[in-house]
Amino acid sequence: MSTSLIGSWKLAGDTNDSSGNGNHGQNRGVDLTAPGPDQQPNSAARFDGQRSYILVPNSSLLQIGTDDFSISARIFTEEHVDDPIGDIMAKFDANRRNGFNLGLKRHSGSCTSLANYRNVHFGIDNGHLEPEWTDCGQLGNAVFVMSLAVHQGHLYAGTVETGEQEAGHVFRYVSGTEWEDLGSPGNSNAVMTLAPYKGKLYAGTGRLKLQGSSLPPSPNTNEGGQVFRLEGEHWVDCGKLGGARGQFAEYCHDTVHALEVFRGRLYGLPLYTQGLFCYDGDDNWTDYGSHGRRAFTLGVFRGDLHVLNNGNGVIRFTSGENWTRWTRLADLPGVTQIYSMAIYEGQMVVGTWPKASVFQWEADGTWTNMGRLGDELEVMGMAVYNGKLYAGTLPLGQVYRYDGDGHWTCTGQLDQTPEVKYRRAWSTVVCNGRLYYGTLPSGRVLSIEAGRNATCDHELTPGWRHLVAMRQGGSLTLYIDGEVVGVSSTFDPSQYDLSNEQPLKIGFGQHDYFHGSLADLRLYRGALTKDEIRQLDNWKK
Numbered sequence: 001m002s003t004s005l006i007g008s009w010k011l012a013g014d015t016n017d018s019s020g021n022g023n024h025g026q027n028r029g030v031d032l033t034a035p036g037p038d039q040q041p042n043s044a045a046r047f048d049g050q051r052s053y054i055l056v057p058n059s060s061l062l063q064i065g066t067d068d069f070s071i072s073a074r075i076f077t078e079e080h081v082d083d084p085i086g087d088i089m090a091k092f093d094a095n096r097r098n099g100f101n102l103g104l105k106r107h108s109g110s111c112t113s114l115a116n117y118r119n120v121h122f123g124i125d126n127g128h129l130e131p132e133w134t135d136c137g138q139l140g141n142a143v144f145v146m147s148l149a150v151h152q153g154h155l156y157a158g159t160v161e162t163g164e165q166e167a168g169h170v171f172r173y174v175s176g177t178e179w180e181d182l183g184s185p186g187n188s189n190a191v192m193t194l195a196p197y198k199g200k201l202y203a204g205t206g207r208l209k210l211q212g213s214s215l216p217p218s219p220n221t222n223e224g225g226q227v228f229r230l231e232g233e234h235w236v237d238c239g240k241l242g243g244a245r246g247q248f249a250e251y252c253h254d255t256v257h258a259l260e261v262f263r264g265r266l267y268g269l270p271l272y273t274q275g276l277f278c279y280d281g282d283d284n285w286t287d288y289g290s291h292g293r294r295a296f297t298l299g300v301f302r303g304d305l306h307v308l309n310n311g312n313g314v315i316r317f318t319s320g321e322n323w324t325r326w327t328r329l330a331d332l333p334g335v336t337q338i339y340s341m342a343i344y345e346g347q348m349v350v351g352t353w354p355k356a357s358v359f360q361w362e363a364d365g366t367w368t369n370m371g372r373l374g375d376e377l378e379v380m381g382m383a384v385y386n387g388k389l390y391a392g393t394l395p396l397g398q399v400y401r402y403d404g405d406g407h408w409t410c411t412g413q414l415d416q417t418p419e420v421k422y423r424r425a426w427s428t429v430v431c432n433g434r435l436y437y438g439t440l441p442s443g444r445v446l447s448i449e450a451g452r453n454a455t456c457d458h459e460l461t462p463g464w465r466h467l468v469a470m471r472q473g474g475s476l477t478l479y480i481d482g483e484v485v486g487v488s489s490t491f492d493p494s495q496y497d498l499s500n501e502q503p504l505k506i507g508f509g510q511h512d513y514f515h516g517s518l519a520d521l522r523l524y525r526g527a528l529t530k531d532e533i534r535q536l537d538n539w540k541k
Helices: 528-535
Strands: 004-009 024-029 033-034 046-049 054-056 069-077 086-093 099-109 116-129 134-138 142-151 153-160 170-175 178-181 190-197 200-206 227-232 234-240 258-264 265-270 277-281 282-288 295-301 304-309 315-320 323-328 337-344 347-352 357-361 366-371 379-386 388-394 399-401 408-413 424-431 433-441 444-448 450-455 463-472 474-479 483-487 503-506 514-524
Touching: 069 323, 099 357, 099 379, 099 424, 116 142, 116 424, 116 463, 116 483, 142 200, 142 424, 153 424, 178 408, 190 424, 200 258, 227 258, 227 304, 234 282, 265 295, 282 463, 295 337, 295 379, 304 337, 323 347, 337 379, 379 433, 424 450, 450 474, 463 528, 503 514
Parallel strands: 142 190, 190 258, 379 424
Antiparallel strands: 004 514, 024 054, 033 046, 046 514, 054 503, 069 463, 069 514, 086 099, 086 503, 099 116, 116 450, 134 444, 142 153, 142 433, 153 170, 153 190, 170 178, 190 200, 200 227, 227 234, 258 265, 265 277, 277 282, 295 304, 304 315, 315 323, 337 347, 347 357, 347 379, 357 366, 379 388, 388 399, 388 424, 399 408, 424 433, 433 444, 450 483, 463 474, 474 483
16 A cells, blocks of 8 residues: 555644644644754654643544554654653543553653663554453562663563572573563672663662561571662672661661662662762762652653652752752651652542542642552552553452543452462563563463554653654564664454544653753655655755
């Protein structure tokens, strides 16, 4: 089938459709004077990542149906963005789970890890979800898969092992139930957090007190509190979080609970003590103090670092030369612990204990309760996946999908371990087009696919890039700068009718507002050929 333009938005001074089809955009605060790939002014649209986007009203030509289609876009991203980079284009009916989504993921505050960072995701759906979660295996002798992260095209996991002669390991996923053991970065019982940073994978270790999950204490009493960097197949010691404060001072920062990248630097957070630390290279960490109580995780949103604490508040951290500032957001009613955060439909949401509720931060400085997840007690790892928000729970180790108006749908119980008090669906990540969760106490990873998805599991390089997302027959393909970077699992095209009544959104979608610039955005009916992709890639180079 030959291609034909549905819409062509040059975004060079206006939001008009130059295809002749009349699919003109309505500007919602986008700067249309930005320089494009040729550095000429008024040749690209600059999106602020906070509220600006372009809305294209629904039309008959925008009804994709079961046809092949292609999206071509020139996108510019900055090197350091303390926020999700966000969605490029979406036409999605969230109530029916119908349509398509294209954007870049950043999942920070996913309990403990920076799970996704600058990963492109292209998904289609028509209300499809695999009937069961797929078991991806137990990782060594793990009882807890505490951390998951994508790095350089691979899925990595950090584990907790409880034997006296055992330690936490890092594993790299191969396929099926096979994992490659990359060894123990230290000799403590846990690898609690993972984060990609400056092209390397970092891991934080800990002496985890398993009593918090109603399990017997580990006889391995070796201290953690160190951060390691993966160099090839070897772990390099990057130092230990230092100092001690608070009622748990006897632990002296022996547990790194969270890692996050903020303002181009790596930050670490202890679990049993107070403090926030910034990596200065080699084995040096700067102590940035405390807001007055210990915390659980870190996440970025709208240019600020957010600290989720052991209490009912979220703290913003900002700093400059010789100063720091801690700003407490409004208390969350009925909450005593905050474990996770995500950015959903452009707003920060957090997962809490003791009523397993998710709260949304509003522009007026208040929190809105988005509902309770079944009869669960605690919300852990959250991720936005193919247009929907997913969250893991305790005590049954279930995963729920948010279906709007306070309603959460259980997609399954991931941990079936008998005769235990607590089961956790703790860590989560999007990789290989699938949604993954790590569990306690089975120490397993499970995955599921909603609709069909193609992901680029490498970090998108900053600067101007050419992106093509294409549906052809029974598969999806992602191209960056003319090279294939992601392919979906196959599907029956007749089962994916993507027609819906929603408008087409440019620079906004189910994850977040786009932060960066777009130029020469095109939507085609039909699949582009390799020669056509090559020609588009060479446009104005």
